[in-house]
Amino acid sequence: EVQLVQSGAEVKKPGESLKISCEGSGFDFTSYWIGWVRQMPGRGLEWMGIIYPGDSDIRYSPSFQGQVTISADKSISTAYLQWSSLKASDTAMYYCARRYEDGYLLWGQGTLVTVSS
């Protein structure tokens, strides 16, 4: 089955670091761009950035550049989104999605990140 499976929900304190994952299966992970999308509680979708696991080419939204790090390990078909120092405002649902043309057809189930003291 072609799918993206994301890591489980996280509860963290401000200032802590975090790395969440998105594992692809059923397709050649190195041949598709994988994007990350944020959805804050009760808010809309925000495009964060995208990576091509085949050569680790990465592009960030200007809004997220320097705030998060996107990476991938093609040997295990997994993309990552990480923070070095979380803030309360990072509380959100995070989705990974596989690019199709200039859109996103295949989505992960989402990872809920809660940052609270």
Add this chain to the structure above:
Amino acid sequence: SFELTQPPSVSVSPGQTARITCSGDAMPKKYGYWYQQKPGQAPVLVIYQDTERPSGIPARFSGSRSGTAVTLTISGVQAEDEADYYCQSADSSGTYYVFGTGTKVTVL
């Protein structure tokens, strides 16, 4: 950066037609995409490249373009179509992507 603007809400009676328009500066150069998101679920792509429908998406969903705006039309709206809808496109250089502000469709 660029922005994509949508109406915050649209209300429609069952069986009627709902139309959602999305406009933005980059629209003349890049295709528009539409997503449906129901509460607690991941988004679902319903229209790609302005007018194309992915496999499994009902024919009542259609897309069109006019100048700098793209439109999602839901014909013969059903109760199950009640959801948030987002447009999405790429910037003129194709370097990054943006989602629209989102439209809540309410079926009366």
